[in-house]
Amino acid sequence: MSSTTINRDGFRDRIERGEQVEPTENLPREYREAAQRMIQFHANSEIVGTLPERRWIKKAPSLRRKRAISAKVQDEAGHAQVLYRVAETLGLKTRDEMIEDLLEGDAKYANVFNYEAKTWADAGYIACFIDGAAMFRQGSLTESSYAPYARGLRKICYEESFHVKHGEDIIRSLATGSKKEQEMLQDAVDRWWEPTLQFFGPRDDDSVHQDELMDWGLKVKTNDELRQQFLEEFYIPKLEQYGVEIPDDDLYYDEEAGRWEYSPLDWDRFLEVSRGGGPMNDARMDERTRAYEDNVWVRRAAGVN
Amino acid sequence: MLARNEPGFDLAAGEESFPPVEVDGELTEEDLWAALEDVEDPELPVSLVELGLIQEVRLEDGHVTVTFTLTYTGCPAKEIMERMIERRVETVPGVDSVTVDLRYDDPWTPADMHESAREKLGEAGFACPLAGGGVCDDE
Amino acid sequence: MTVDNLENAEESFVNALEAELLAVADDDHVMGNRLCDWTGVAPTVEEDVAISNVAQDELGHAELFYDQVAEIREGSSQELAYERSPEEYRNARLLEAPFEDWADTVVRHYCYDVADAVRLRALADGEYEPIEGVAQKVLDEEAYHTEHGEVWIETLAADVEGRERLVAALEDAWADALAFFEPAGEVDPAEAGVYGRPLDAQREAFVERAGSTFESVGLSVPDVDPAAETGREGAHSDDLEELLAETREVYEQGVDVGA
Numbered sequence: 001m002s003s004t005t006i007n008r009d010g011f012r013d014r015i016e017r018g019e020q021v022e023p024t025e026n027l028p029r030e031y032r033e034a035a036q037r038m039i040q041f042h043a044n045s046e047i048v049g050t051l052p053e054r055r056w057i058k059k060a061p062s063l064r065r066k067r068a069i070s071a072k073v074q075d076e077a078g079h080a081q082v083l084y085r086v087a088e089t090l091g092l093k094t095r096d097e098m099i100e101d102l103l104e105g106d107a108k109y110a111n112v113f114n115y116e117a118k119t120w121a122d123a124g125y126i127a128c129f130i131d132g133a134a135m136f137r138q139g140s141l142t143e144s145s146y147a148p149y150a151r152g153l154r155k156i157c158y159e160e161s162f163h164v165k166h167g168e169d170i171i172r173s174l175a176t177g178s179k180k181e182q183e184m185l186q187d188a189v190d191r192w193w194e195p196t197l198q199f200f201g202p203r204d205d206d207s208v209h210q211d212e213l214m215d216w217g218l219k220v221k222t223n224d225e226l227r228q229q230f231l232e233e234f235y236i237p238k239l240e241q242y243g244v245e246i247p248d249d250d251l252y253y254d255e256e257a258g259r260w261e262y263s264p265l266d267w268d269r270f271l272e273v274s275r276g277g278g279p280m281n282d283a284r285m286d287e288r289t290r291a292y293e294d295n296v297w298v299r300r301a302a303g304v305n
Numbered sequence: 306m307l308a309r310n311e312p313g314f315d316l317a318a319g320e321e322s323f324p325p326v327e328v329d330g331e332l333t334e335e336d337l338w339a340a341l342e343d344v345e346d347p348e349l350p351v352s353l354v355e356l357g358l359i360q361e362v363r364l365e366d367g368h369v370t371v372t373f374t375l376t377y378t379g380c381p382a383k384e385i386m387e388r389m390i391e392r393r394v395e396t397v398p399g400v401d402s403v404t405v406d407l408r409y410d411d412p413w414t415p416a417d418m419h420e421s422a423r424e425k426l427g428e429a430g431f432a433c434p435l436a437g438g439g440v441c442d443d444e
Numbered sequence: 445m446t447v448d449n450l451e452n453a454e455e456s457f458v459n460a461l462e463a464e465l466l467a468v469a470d471d472d473h474v475m476g477n478r479l480c481d482w483t484g485v486a487p488t489v490e491e492d493v494a495i496s497n498v499a500q501d502e503l504g505h506a507e508l509f510y511d512q513v514a515e516i517r518e519g520s521s522q523e524l525a526y527e528r529s530p531e532e533y534r535n536a537r538l539l540e541a542p543f544e545d546w547a548d549t550v551v552r553h554y555c556y557d558v559a560d561a562v563r564l565r566a567l568a569d570g571e572y573e574p575i576e577g578v579a580q581k582v583l584d585e586e587a588y589h590t591e592h593g594e595v596w597i598e599t600l601a602a603d604v605e606g607r608e609r610l611v612a613a614l615e616d617a618w619a620d621a622l623a624f625f626e627p628a629g630e631v632d633p634a635e636a637g638v639y640g641r642p643l644d645a646q647r648e649a650f651v652e653r654a655g656s657t658f659e660s661v662g663l664s665v666p667d668v669d670p671a672a673e674t675g676r677e678g679a680h681s682d683d684l685e686e687l688l689a690e691t692r693e694v695y696e697q698g699v700d701v702g703a
Contacts, residue, residue: 050484050492057480058687061694061701063507063525068381070503073483074496081489095489120694154429162348162382173700181699287485295487298546301603304488377585379504409508410577412584 015217020147023089031216035146036092037209038218043083044102044109050076051284052117053126061120068166072127075159082156086148103289111270112199114278121174121181121188127167129192129235133199135160136230145217168238175242189239190247196235197262198270200227206267231260323396332399337362337369340397344389347382350429353390357417360408367401369394374413383407445637448573450516460636461572462516463534463629466524467676468563469509470535473525474684475556476502477691478539479549487546494592498553501585508578526695530685534628537675538620540683547600547609548616554593555621558654561586562646563625569640594657601661614658615666621654622647622670626677 011028014021021027050073057073060066084095093101101107112130117123138157144150174185201207201223213219221229239246250263273281326340341362344353353359353373361372371390375383387405394403447453450461479499486492510521539556543549561583568579600606625647627633634642641649647670655665673679695701 047484047489054480054484057483058477058690059694060691061526061699062522063503063510064381064384065700066503067379067383067500067507070480070483070496070500071379071381074493074500077484077486077489077492077496081493084489120697120699124700158348158350158429165347165385166381170700173702177700177702178698180697184699291485291487295546297603297605297609298487298600301606302488302599377501377504378508378581379500379502408577409581412577412581 015145015215018143018145018217020145020150022147023091030212031218032090032092034209034212034216035149035218036087036090038213039083039087039090039146039149040093040098040101041108041110043080043087043098044107045113046076046080046083047099048102048109048113048284048288050080051287052113052115052280053123056117056120056123059120060123065166065170068169069123069127072131072163072166075163079156079159082152083149086146086152089148099292103285103292105276105285108274110199111274111278112195113284114273114281115192115195116280118191119184119188120170121184122192124167124170124174125185125188125192127163128171128238129167129196130199131160131163131167132234132238133196133230135164136226136234137200140221140226141219143220149218171238171242175244185242186244189244193247194265197227197231198265198267200224200230202267202270228259231262236260323393326397328398332364332367332397334362334364337364337371337394337397337400340393341371341390344386344393347385347389349426351422351425353386355419355422355425357413357419357422358386359390360411367399368404369397369400369402370404370406372406372408374408374411376413378409445571446573447571447637450572456631457571457636457638458516460627460629460631460633460638462513463627464567464633464638465509465513465516465575467534467536467628468560468567469506469513469524470533471539471556471560472502472506472509474533474535474539474687475553476500476506477687478543479553481543482549495549498589498592501589505582505585508582512575512578526692530680530688531678533675533678533680533684533688535675535680535684536620536624537671537673537679537681537684538617538624540675540681540687542683544613544616545609546596547606548613550593550596550600551610551613552617552621554590554597554657555617555624555650555654557586557590557593558657559621559624559646559650561590562649562653563639566634566639566641566646571637571640597657598661601663607663611663614663618666619668619671622651622668623672623674623676625650626670626674628676 011021011026011031053069053073053076057066057070060069084098087093087098088095098107102109117126135157138153138160142150142153142157144153171185174181201210204210204222204224207223210219210222214222236246248263250261252261253259254261272278276282323340323343326336328336338354338359341359342352342354345351346353346356346358349356356376358375359371359373361370363370363372371394373386373390375386387407390405391403394400447457450458476499479495479502482492483496483499484492486495506525507521510524513524514521536556536559538552543552564579564583564586568576568583597610600610625643627643632643633639639646651665658665675684
């Protein structure tokens with residue numbers, strides 16, 4: 001038995017005991033690669049996630065909302081900064097390489113950002129429910145086996161909780177507002193229902209990397225577990241509280257199984273969007289690429305590539 | 306709703322009911338300070354008192370004036386803080402009315418934070434300068 | 445002489461104070477909204493966070509000064525920000541146009557920061573006592589912005605292309621920057637006691653401070669007169685009209701306006 005394998009086996013035991021590991025330790029290459037893929041995806045999602053919302057900062061309908069949404073979008077950029085740094089600790093890729101991967105289409109980000117934020121209700125919806133969904137996912141990941149990631153997420157979660165409050169305040173305002181405001185909110189929920197549930201990723205049976213990530217303790221809850229938890233503890237109660245009609249006639253709570261059952265989501269569409277066929281994929285990448293290319297000279301002057 | 310896995314995931318913050326306050330004898334400003342210890346910053350795991358944002362508490366014939374400030378003028382949590390301070394003070398027996406006064410004439414600096422705030426922020430992974438020279442732990 | 449309560453103040457003082465505070469608020473409002481154009485698309489991730497932070501500060505200052513104006517005249521900061529026509533705006537024209545590039549952003553925002561700091565100092569030294577704390581708080585925050593701007597000027601000036609772009613931006617901006625120091629109301633605000641320093645002297649202080657920063661990296665400021673149209677009298681570019689229209693799109697639909 002080679003020393004690497006012994007080391008590896010010992011590593012597995014530690015992970016199974018729920019220990020967290022530091023980048024300075026001797027980590028199996030497969031572990032580093034799996035962590036890299038997951039954290040890079042997360043960092044990309046934060047940076048691309050600024051794009052649907054950024055144009056709503058100027059349009060915020062009050063000074064107070066403007067303060068909140070500008071802080072929120074800034075936080076997302078800050079999260080990207082933290083997460084790229086966490087990913088760099090793995091020692092596999094530099095941030096520049098990760099950003100190039102993104103622009104060349106070699107690295108993915110959360111599919112949900114390939115949909116358009118069309119109205120102010122969408123801006124509120126994203127803050128409340130997409131950030132809400134992200135909190136469930138990130139909350140579970142504060143127990144991830146990769147210690148720097150877990151630590152980074154604890155701080156991020158505090159900020160996300162404020163975004164959700166800001167978003168919910170908009171939802172409340174629209175839900176208790178004029179007929180037009182209520183309709184705008186309903187329209188947002190109708191359009192975002194499916195992408196929101198798909199935010200947690202493919203069904204457990206279809207997920208390519210999930211088993212590996214769970215084995216390494218990088219993920220601690222499965223996509224389906226998180227989806228259910230979100231539906232039960234947040235999404236459905238909030239929609240009901242604000243009198244929003246849920247756009248799925250077949251939705252029901254299965255008392256026996258203790259879970260929400262809903263109409264099948266369109267997973268073919270999900271794949272199509274993740275492969276570039278969503279309504280905003282090109283726009284997002286164009287905007288990111290322009291930001292990158294227009295400022296090549298600035299980064300060169302600043303000596304940061 | 307969510308357990309320790311989800312720090313800060315208390316969506317009802319700002320709306321929650323504060324624990325009851327017991328006042329021994331006549332209400333004093335110290336009682337009010339103690340009550341205000343329960344008002345947490347909406348974005349950080351520490352109280353406004355520990356952060357040094359509550360600057361003055363004045364009690365006059367059952368009317369309370371709380372003077373507070375913000376770390377920076379663009380703080381998006383301004384309204385939530387105002388409401389929480391007001392609601393906390395209202396729960397104290399013997400208080401008839403509350404005025405919350407946001408002021409900037411004695412601007413906040415990190416030096417205004419209590420030692421306990423520094424420690425808690427450091428533990429929660431909040432980096433400098435708020436944690437007062439703490440470690441940027443994600444590096 | 446000091447004024448601590450406007451009820452006993454002379455009408456000419458109150459009018460001048462109101463006009464100047466409105467100009468300060470409008471400047472911050474326009475600059476803050478403009479800077480938001482960089483959020484999400486700044487040159488680096490670090491700069492994204494930094495510039496968005498600066499934008500937030502400016503927006504916070506706008507609100508603070510609109511609140512001050514709202515205490516003098518009828519209305520609210522919300523109405524002041526969302527319900528006045530472009531002609532009623534008193535912001536400097538320097539701040540209106542969309543940014544051409546990062547050099548233009550650095551130059552215009554730096555000029556603004558320095559000019560604003562000079563003005564706020566003069567305001568704090570003026571006769572209206574209650575403004576002093578607010579002005580000081582804003583000055584403290586602006587100090588970080590100014591430092592941020594100086595680092596960028598130095599950085600860009602050390603690069604061939606960066607230097608060219610800085611020069612071009614400075615050529616475009618300087619006459620407008622000089623026109624920053626014009627009265628926003630009917631009377632001279634320094635004579636009325638609003639500022640503790642005359643406008644011309646404020647302009648000189650600005651030229652000295654900003655000019656020395658540019659000179660320290662070997663750039664000379666253009667030898668030009670202040671632009672004839674300043675913005676302080678209400679003459680604005682189409683850029684301002686477009687910017688304000690954008691900020692009001694949702695507000696004018698009556699969506700989520702009660703917050």
